[in-house]
Amino acid sequence: MTSFYSLIRSCQTDWDHYIQHEFIQQLGKGILDIACFQHYLKQDYLFLINFSRVWGLAVYKSHDITEIRQSLNSLKTIAEVELDLHVEYCKKWRITENELKTLTEAKANTDYTQFVLDVGLNGDILDLHIVLAPCLIGYGMIANWLRKQHWYDAKNNPYTSWIKMYISKAFQQTMQNEIAWIDQRLLNIDTSRFEQLTTIFKQATQLEANFWQMGLDRSF
Numbered sequence: 001m002t003s004f005y006s007l008i009r010s011c012q013t014d015w016d017h018y019i020q021h022e023f024i025q026q027l028g029k030g031i032l033d034i035a036c037f038q039h040y041l042k043q044d045y046l047f048l049i050n051f052s053r054v055w056g057l058a059v060y061k062s063h064d065i066t067e068i069r070q071s072l073n074s075l076k077t078i079a080e081v082e083l084d085l086h087v088e089y090c091k092k093w094r095i096t097e098n099e100l101k102t103l104t105e106a107k108a109n110t111d112y113t114q115f116v117l118d119v120g121l122n123g124d125i126l127d128l129h130i131v132l133a134p135c136l137i138g139y140g141m142i143a144n145w146l147r148k149q150h151w152y153d154a155k156n157n158p159y160t161s162w163i164k165m166y167i168s169k170a171f172q173q174t175m176q177n178e179i180a181w182i183d184q185r186l187l188n189i190d191t192s193r194f195e196q197l198t199t200i201f202k203q204a205t206q207l208e209a210n211f212w213q214m215g216l217d218r219s220f
C-alpha cells in the first residue's frame, strides 16, 4: 500500500542524509559552532516568511472549506505565532530584530523556497503538501532521531531548547496529522502520479539537506 513512508523509501539515501546531516549530528552532540547555528537561525527567519506565503498559496489551491481552514490555520500559526517566537528565540542567541530585517538571503535558501513556490504555483494541493513534507515532517523525525542517540546529553547541550521545540507534543501531533492527511490522499493514486510525487519529495529533501550545509559552511 502506498503511504507517506513509501515516499521516504523512494529516496532513502537522500532522506537519511538530511535527517542525520553533519549539522544535526554536531547540534545533537552540543559541539556545533555557535556562529553556524546563528547563521542558520537568521536564514530560517527568511525561510519562515516564505513558508507562510506557501500556505497562503495552499489556501487558494484548497478544494473545499475544510482544506481552506486547515491551510489558513497553518498560515496564521506561522505568521502570528511561529515568527514572533523565532524573533524572541533569536534574541537569546544575540541576534537582534533589526539584524533579521536587513539580512541577505543565502542561495540555498532562495533555491529551496523558489522550488517550493514553483511546485505550489504549478501543482495542486497534494503537490504542495508533498513539497512541504520534508520541512514539516522531517523536523519532527530529526528530533526523534536525535532523542534515540546515546550522545544526546540534554543538560549540557546549548541546543536542547531547539530540539525540545520539535520533540514537543504539539509539534509531534501536527506531524502525525500531516502524515495522516498525506496517507489518505495517497490511497487512490496511480503509479505515474506516485512517481511525480517522489520526484518532488526527493528534490525538497535534497534542498533541506543543502540548507543544513549552508548553516555548517555559513555560506551565502
Ligand SMILES: Cc1ncc(CN)c(N)n1
Pocket: 044, 047, 134, 135, 136, 139, 208, 211
Ligand atoms: C529550513 C527549514 N525547514 C523546516 C523547518 C521546520 N518547519 C524550518 N523551521 N526551517
